[in-house]
Amino acid sequence: MKFHKFIPLAALPLVALLLVSACSKSGTTAQTAAPTAATQQAVAVVNGVPISRDMFEYYVKNTAGKQASDLTADQRSQLLDNLVRGEVVAQQALKEGLEKTGDTASLLALSRLQILEQAAAEHYLADKQPTPQELQAEYDQQVAAIPKLQYHARHILVTSQAEAQQIIEQLKHGAKFEELAKKDSIDSSKQEGGDLGWFSPTNMVKPFADAVASLKKGEITPAPVQTQYGWHVIQLLDTRETPVPPLDQVKDRVAQLVESKKFQAYEDDLLKTAKIQKNL
Numbered sequence: 277m278k279f280h281k282f283i284p285l286a287a288l289p290l291v292a293l294l295l296v297s298a299c300s301k302s303g304t305t306a307q308t309a310a311p312t313a314a315t316q317q318a319v320a321v322v323n324g325v326p327i328s329r330d331m332f333e334y335y336v337k338n339t340a341g342k343q344a345s346d347l348t349a350d351q352r353s354q355l356l357d358n359l360v361r362g363e364v365v366a367q368q369a370l371k372e373g374l375e376k377t378g379d380t381a382s383l384l385a386l387s388r389l390q391i392l393e394q395a396a397a398e399h400y401l402a403d404k405q406p407t408p409q410e411l412q413a414e415y416d417q418q419v420a421a422i423p424k425l426q427y428h429a430r431h432i433l434v435t436s437q438a439e440a441q442q443i444i445e446q447l448k449h450g451a452k453f454e455e456l457a458k459k460d461s462i463d464s465s466k467q468e469g470g471d472l473g474w475f476s477p478t479n480m481v482k483p484f485a486d487a488v489a490s491l492k493k494g495e496i497t498p499a500p501v502q503t504q505y506g507w508h509v510i511q512l513l514d515t516r517e518t519p520v521p522p523l524d525q526v527k528d529r530v531a532q533l534v535e536s537k538k539f540q541a542y543e544d545d546l547l548k549t550a551k552i553q554k555n556l
Contacts, residue, residue: 317329319332319356320332320356320359320360320363322360322363322364322367323364323367325363325367327356327359327360327363331359332344332355332356332359335355335358335359336352336355339355339358340355397535397539400538400539400542401535401538401539404535404538405531406530406531406534406535410534411523411527411530411531411534412523414530414533414534414537415523415526415530418530418533419520422476422518422520423476423477423478423518424517424518425477425489425515425516425517425518426474426475426476426515426516426517426518426519427474427475427476427477427488427489427512427514427515428472428473428474428475428512428513428514428515428516429472429475429488429491429510429511429512429513430453430454430457430465430468430469430470430471430472430510430511430513431457431461431463431465431470431472431484431508431509431510431511432453432456432457432460432461432463432466432470432508432509433461433462433463433505433506433507433508434460434461434462434506434507434509435462435506435507436507437500437502437507439460439507440500440507440508440509441499441500443456443460443509444496444497444498444499444500444509447496447509453469453470453496453511454469454470454471455469457469457470462506463505470511471513474516476518477489481503481504481505483501483502483503484501484503484508484510487501487508487510488510488512491510491511491512492512493512493513493514493515494511494512494513495511495512496509496510496511497509497510497511
């Protein structure tokens with residue numbers, strides 16, 4: 277396994293930003309910090325500021341994907357050097373007051389919010405694992421929202437209505453769709469004769485999806501269809517029922533949706549009792 281010898285502070289785990297934020301509010305400088313039990317148990321102390329073993333382990337796990345104990349001594353030393361380098365630079369940035377300049381203050385504040393929100397979510401959801409009934413209900417809701425049909429279509433995209441209408445006339449007189457697509461279309465699908473493969477209507481802009489849904493198999497749009505991309509000539513090749521995976525295959529994703537809704541409800545309750553003043 278190979279590690280880079282230098283990782284900028286911006287690439288460090290977000291918990292490092294909390295360390296910087298805490299230092300900026302402590303009211304003491306790194307050089308005058310008194311020795312404590314924390315410094316004695318730290319993996320390194322930089323100008324009196326300890327780098328805790330927990331932070332080091334977290335950094336190693338997120339950088340190397342392993343526990344520190346699973347790495348060689350040289351690898352651990354290299355990663356610790358990265359943290360020490362980051363701490364030295366961070367301390368210098370604080371000396372120069374950079375935490376208050378440009379976007380840095382906002383970035384620090386937003387990082388703090390994101391970290392605390394994540395911690396709050398993990399804490400709140402720790403004993404609220406989705407039940408089988410909740411998983412089934414969420415799965416059924418998601419399945420009900422899925423469009424029943426998928427479409428296989430091809431199109432020719434041009435820049436003007438007149439050009440699209442001319443292509444429709446050529447098709448009426450026996451021109452081959454794929455040949456016109458390769459010659460005239462400005463869409464990347466031209467190389468495949470305009471073939472878009474199978475798609476759900478929700479994956480297409482509404483005018484395009486509505487036009488496809490109005491066609492029968494083999495039909496071509498009788499008039500050009502306009503979207504923000506230009507003018508389309510569309511042919512529906514086939515339809516099929518949308519394949520729906522069984523709950524067991526998407527159980528983890530469904531569980532995430534259930535947990536997300538639970539935490540959102542918790543946030544909504546907090547908002548109801550919070551004193552909020554907006555000045556926009």
